[in-house]
Amino acid sequence: MEITKKDVELAAKLAKMRVSEEEVTIYQEQLEALFKWVAELAAVNTDDVKLTNVNHCAHMREDVAVSHPELAASLRAAFDEEKDQCAKVKKVL
Amino acid sequence: MMTVLEIVKAVSAGKKTAVEVTRECLAKIAEMNPSINAFVEVFEQDALARAQEIDAKHARGEQLGPLAGVPVAIKDNILYKGHKATCCSKMLENYVASYTSTVVEKLLQADAVIIGRTNMDEFAMGSTNQTSVYGPVKNPVNLECVPGGSSGGSAAAVAAGMVPAALGTDTGGSVRQPAGFCGIVGIKPGYGRISRYGVIAFASSADQVGVLASTVADAAKVLETISGKDVHDSTSLPAPVPRYDTFFTEGLKGVKVGLPKGFLDGLNPDIKEKIDQAASRLQELGATLVEVEIPLAKYAAPSYYIITSAEASSNLGRYDGIRYGYADHSAKDLNTYYEGSREPFGLEVKKRLIIGTYALTSERYEECFLKAMKVRELIREDFKKVFSQVDVLLTPTSPTTAFKLGQHDEDPLALYLADLYTCQGNIGGLAGISIPFGKDAKGLPVGVQFYGPILEEEKILNAAYNLEKSV
Numbered sequence: 001m002e003i004t005k006k007d008v009e010l011a012a013k014l015a016k017m018r019v020s021e022e023e024v025t026i027y028q029e030q031l032e033a034l035f036k037w038v039a040e041l042a043a044v045n046t047d048d049v050k051l052t053n054v055n056h057c058a059h060m061r062e063d064v065a066v067s068h069p070e071l072a073a074s075l076r077a078a079f080d081e082e083k084d085q086c087a088k089v090k091k092v093l
Numbered sequence: 094m095m096t097v098l099e100i101v102k103a104v105s106a107g108k109k110t111a112v113e114v115t116r117e118c119l120a121k122i123a124e125m126n127p128s129i130n131a132f133v134e135v136f137e138q139d140a141l142a143r144a145q146e147i148d149a150k151h152a153r154g155e156q157l158g159p160l161a162g163v164p165v166a167i168k169d170n171i172l173y174k175g176h177k178a179t180c181c182s183k184m185l186e187n188y189v190a191s192y193t194s195t196v197v198e199k200l201l202q203a204d205a206v207i208i209g210r211t212n213m214d215e216f217a218m219g220s221t222n223q224t225s226v227y228g229p230v231k232n233p234v235n236l237e238c239v240p241g242g243s244s245g246g247s248a249a250a251v252a253a254g255m256v257p258a259a260l261g262t263d264t265g266g267s268v269r270q271p272a273g274f275c276g277i278v279g280i281k282p283g284y285g286r287i288s289r290y291g292v293i294a295f296a297s298s299a300d301q302v303g304v305l306a307s308t309v310a311d312a313a314k315v316l317e318t319i320s321g322k323d324v325h326d327s328t329s330l331p332a333p334v335p336r337y338d339t340f341f342t343e344g345l346k347g348v349k350v351g352l353p354k355g356f357l358d359g360l361n362p363d364i365k366e367k368i369d370q371a372a373s374r375l376q377e378l379g380a381t382l383v384e385v386e387i388p389l390a391k392y393a394a395p396s397y398y399i400i401t402s403a404e405a406s407s408n409l410g411r412y413d414g415i416r417y418g419y420a421d422h423s424a425k426d427l428n429t430y431y432e433g434s435r436e437p438f439g440l441e442v443k444k445r446l447i448i449g450t451y452a453l454t455s456e457r458y459e460e461c462f463l464k465a466m467k468v469r470e471l472i473r474e475d476f477k478k479v480f481s482q483v484d485v486l487l488t489p490t491s492p493t494t495a496f497k498l499g500q501h502d503e504d505p506l507a508l509y510l511a512d513l514y515t516c517q518g519n520i521g522g523l524a525g526i527s528i529p530f531g532k533d534a535k536g537l538p539v540g541v542q543f544y545g546p547i548l549e550e551e552k553i554l555n556a557a558y559n560l561e562k563s564v
Contacts, residue, residue, distance in 0.1 A: 046467035
């Protein structure tokens with residue numbers, strides 16, 4: 001199982017973590033070794049295994065880190081006052 | 094240091110006060126900890142106040158609990174209200190527990206004294222105790238060597254005689270492997286035996302609290318005190334907890350001990366020799382040795398690393414600067430806020446989160462995560478079959494004895510292999526215990542391990558008790 005630097009960068013982005021170029025290089029080498037080992041699992045026949053605790057109908061999302069700038073903007077626009085990039089809410093107590 | 098049972102006897106009989114025991118323990122920590130780094134915080138005032146309460150209770154003629162006056166150390170991922178619990182990570186450096194874990198609550202109810210929190214690998218990810226933000230723990234047997242991990246601080250504290258018992262957690266061998274490296278007893282019960290309420294999660298399908306102590310009888314006493322169903326943890330099992338010492342027998346007549354075929358192939362000769370000797374000793378004690386096959390056990394370690402990393406990537410998502418952990422107030426927008434707030438994670442934690450996240454991507458999900466989950470089911474079936482033939486299994490605790498600090502830093506796969514024999518227990522949900530059985534040619538302790546079925550900890554405890562007594 002080949003692991004590229006892009007794979008590492010994608011996984012880091014999905015995990016919302018910043019990784020330096022140096023870290024990407026280290027992780028890529030280490031993950032490559034680990035996933036080679038994990039690839040040995042392919043030798044096990046699991047065709048008849050039924051898992052009780054995994055939702056097989058899980059809808060797989062696209063592997064992208066999601067951000068909604070338009071949603072953030074519309075939320076901020078709903079408040080009259082803003083300070084230090086924080087919306088000021090009405091006093092409730 | 095007196096054993097747990099000796100302290101209980103002395104304090105309950107009024108021959109020693111809980112304050113005296115606590116002071117002795119604090120003095121030993123002050124003497125030993127600077128060179129070993131097992132404790133990251135000692136609750137001196139709190140522990141003495143607690144010991145005074147126990148002595149006052151005794152003076153009033155009230156019955157003392159089953160761990161009367163026993164100082165117990167807790168790993169830095171177990172919550173004790175009002176005290177820091179940092180997982181030895183910069184991420185949680187200022188986190189103070191707002192409630193007490195069930196295991197600590199049970200210790201307090203049993204009149205134990207919580208003496209301090211112990212060093213560990215960051216977020217329990219590691220087998221050397223070198224990934225802690227507080228610096229590495231040194232093995233008391235040889236200060237140039239690692240104590241094992243991730244509960245390295247708890248193991249070293251017991252091995253150095255700073256405390257008679259300590260709690261650790263075991264996700265892939267984190268109680269048993271350091272126990273083996275430091276020459277003490279470490280037990281991880283079957284999955285569900287002990288509540289994990291108030292224990293900071295790493296991988297929820299494998300995490301278990303375990304006990305480190307200097308004798309099997311001590312470990313059994315602490316284990317029975319903290320075990321049992323807890324309404325706060327739905328994964329804890331509603332089975333009665335026996336008094337384990339009532340199962341201790343003289344000899345092992347009628348006990349079937351399984352020796353897994355192929356487990357010793359290519360093993361370090363010193364450790365192989367010890368396992369052979371342990372098997373012969375068990376036979377002399379009356380046990381019947383049975384060779385058994387667990388064909389898929391060799392796949393436990395790769396499955397373990399995928400499943401636990403995937404679970405960690407989900408569990409540690411809460412450290413985002415909003416719900417828990419460090420907050421990066423210099424960030425300009427939400428995405429950089431998250432990224433900046435997760436910056437304090439150390440290299441190993443970041444790596445596991447990347448592994449877990451990658452294994453859960455739509456591209457790799459079936460091939461990695463789902464495959465590992467299915468292999469785990471088959472391994473569990475293998476163990477179920479084996480335990481219909483034998484009472485316990487005998488295996489090495491680790492493929493090697495303690496190695497030098499920094500020795501495998503460039504080869505993480507070699508470190509992952511340190512869990513080879515222990516992670517099988519977490520993948521199978523089994524009960525496992527490591528006890529010391531002699532030393533290798535370098536004078537380092539060798540651990541041998543017994544596995545038993547879930548909710549039958551008494552079987553491994555009795556086998557270990559008999560083997561310990563015969564040494």
